[in-house]
Amino acid sequence: MEIGVPKETKDQEFRVGLSPSSVRVLKENGHNIFVESQAGVGAGFTDEDYRQVGAEIVSTAKNAWNRELVIKVKEPLQPEYQFLQKGQLLFTYLHLAADKALTEHLIDCGVTAIAYETVEVASSTNKLPLLIPMSIIAGRLSVQFGARFLERQQGGRGVLLGGVPGVRSGRVVVLGGGVVGTEAARIAVGMGATVQILDVNVERLSYLETLFGSRVELLYSNSAQVDAVVPEADLLIGAVLVPGRRAPILVSRALVGQMRPGSVIVDVAVDQGGCIETLHATSHTKPTYIEAGVVHYGVPNMPGAVPWTATQALNNSTLPYIVQLANLGMQAMQTNPALAAGVNVQSHRLVHPAVQQVFPDLAP
Structure with a gap:
């Protein structure tokens, strides 16, 4: 052929x-x-x-x-x-x-x-075997990029995710506990951040407990829980996947408006429409924009940043x-x-x- x-x-x-x-x-x-x-x-x-x-x-x-x-x-x-x-x-x-x-x-x-x-x-x-490798990379990159855009020179609020002795660490909220969310949490924990994962699958949350123990707060995802944790996030990561379908909107425009100025949103679900109402697709050339005072990152081909790997x-x-x-x-x-x-x-x-x-x- x-x-x-x-x-x-x-x-x-x-x-x-x-x-x-x-x-x-x-x-x-x-x-x-x-x-x-x-x-x-x-x-x-x-x-x-x-x-x-x-x-x-x-x-x-x-x-x-x-x-x-x-x-x-x-x-x-x-x-x-x-x-x-x-x-x-x-x-x-x-x-x-x-x-x-x-x-x-x-x-x-x-x-x-x-x-x-x-x-x-x-x-x-390995239910979606050809999505998994890029999901692993995108999940890991989401925190790497999020940490970068939290820097003041990049428009962020100047938070170091790992903190330092005497100063609290940054808070990372991950919406979705699948492959992307798991890998994002893995990197965020490694950087010393305070991490919360929200997911609707209790069985998945139980599995994540075996991975992270008490290092990650695992929360059942519903609208009330989302409303409670999003305003406190320094870095919010959208990691929602519904195979073949558009991602559901979990974070409304009004809720984004409650986040601190200079907080960062990275929506890995953007290639399926995104799960944050205010987020739209961007590009590696111009990866971010600011809306409601919050830095939005919506590059749909994130793994393209590390093409050799x-x-x-x-x-x-x-x-x-x-x-x-x-x-x-x-x-x-x-x-x-x-x-x-x-x-x-x-x-x-x-x-x-x-x-x-x-x-x-x-x-x-």
Whole structure:
């Protein structure tokens, strides 16, 4: 099969769909890989690295896109719509619940679009295997970035999360105790912050107690509890995930207005619409804005800040599925239920149930 790897076009997105080591595996399986020139440079991979493992370097995005299977990291942006073709397989993060225009175009053009974030295995652990590696990175980065933007020079209130002897540590409130929330808490605890995690799943809270013990306050999430803890947060992290659907709004505009001036909000759920009413998507070039006196950070591709780590972590999880798609084509969805669950759009139809609920007018 011919596999295309275009260069990412999202603002400061330096990850790449396939690393050279992944290309080597696909070549060993008899496939031809076409990598757009400079696609891997931001992640530390040169064109020569790809040539050495058998890839063909192509000079234009069109030549990378014009293949049976296209592997990306982030969703196609509008200038890339022209490259989508009927019968083509597209495997990437899509997050369609937050992007109706892309959903409509994928339906119209006839591509089969498989979303990393909705590939799902039927087990209690690693249920969303292609979302987990980037969730780990985004969770860890959320505190790293939050600490930075709490600095006075960055618009924050000048709080050191770890505090110092004689001065209280910063307070970090994490909405959601899944992978993102757990990793955010892990870093915040390591920095010496006071940490609270809110979640609606009591079983998950019990599990988190085995991880953190008394170092983290674990609270059942309801509107009253959210109202009580958010105004006291120096750093508020949105870590809510409803697979395939838009994130619910947990923090209202009025509640944001009760936070201290210079507090920081980092909403990792922004790629699914966000769970903070005042937060909208930003970019690595201009990552923050201030509303109601609070610093808002809403970069939807946070792991793009650490592309060397993120590309390899993502490939470790995606490669087995990519090999199946390359070896079997459309039949891969029939033999692997996890891949079948990842299909969002196929044969001019929106097929993923969760996305159908978001856009009922697009459902067949």
